[in-house]
Amino acid sequence: MPRRLPSKGFIKYDKIFRIGQRSSSMQKHGRVALVTGAGSGIGASIAIALAREELAVACADLDLEAAEQTAKTIxxxxxxAAAFQVDISDDQAVAGLPAVVAGTLGxxxxxxxxxxxxxxxxxxSVSIDDVRSVLRINLEGSVAVTLAFLSHLKESASGRILNIASIQxxxxxxxxxxxxxxKGALVNLTRGLACDLADDGILVNALAPGFVDTPMARLPDGATEYETDWFQSIYxxxxxxxxxxxxxxxxxxxxALFFCSPQNTYVTGQVLAVDGGMTATF
Structure with a gap:
């Protein structure tokens, strides 16, 4: 079943935790990245990888402690880096995030x-509420964050959006x-945004991971799906x-690094499967 989120109004901007402070030179010349779901798994790895490329990273997550840990690692x-707590299904919280990030990192x-x-x-057995919960976060949440930060990205000399979809x-x-x-909707969102934002110089792409060893891959008994007999046999x-x-x-x-970098100047509207060759088979 989908993980239930706190009710609306969960985010209190006066209580958002921030760590790290950019130097004046970085504020003037550096690039800033926002990674949602940066507290663990793929999001944490992308945040750390971007920081290694000398970007200041806003680590946003519903789990504040997890976001703090990623920021502290950076x-x-x-x-x-700075850590921010946000529920991307809360439109009011998302709308207020750009000002808070800009005030901390730029x-x-x-x-x-x-x-x-x-x-x-x-x-x-799935209920329509279950479906709506997943769409509200995976699709609508990504749209809400994108729209909230559009003014930032349009002003950037190298605006980049990367959506994390799935081979599913x-x-x-x-x-x-x-x-x-x-995830299918996120794939086509990527293509549509790439067309709409090209005149603004914003490149939009997506990654479609296959099986990845992340906390989401944990089974109810604590084991990973990769340890199961069916996974070992089939995959x-x-x-x-x-x-x-x-x-x-x-x-x-x-x-993710190439898609997010200034070195990418002509690739947009693309979805790259990062799946160990899984989608090459039949």
């Missing part, structure tokens, strides 16, 4: 829409109606994933 390595040049939830359930955005899977629909022994293993979150982050 700071301990000499980077610039205007955002790179937006990574990573925050999302799973939600496996057979179609015969263009391939079906059992018991994944809501999740697959949300490893029979090479359904040609590389015969799940991805590490850092491998997804490495794929």
């Amino acid at each position: 700071l301990s390595a000499g980077g610039a 205007a955002v040049d790179v937006l990574v829409n990573n925050a999302g939830i799973g939600g496996e359930s057979p179609t015969s 955005g263009f391939r079906g899977a059992r018991d994944s109606l809501a999740y697959g629909a949300s 490893v022994e029979n090479a359904r994933i040609p590389l015969r293993r799940p991805a590490d979150p850092d491998e997804i982050a490495q794929a």
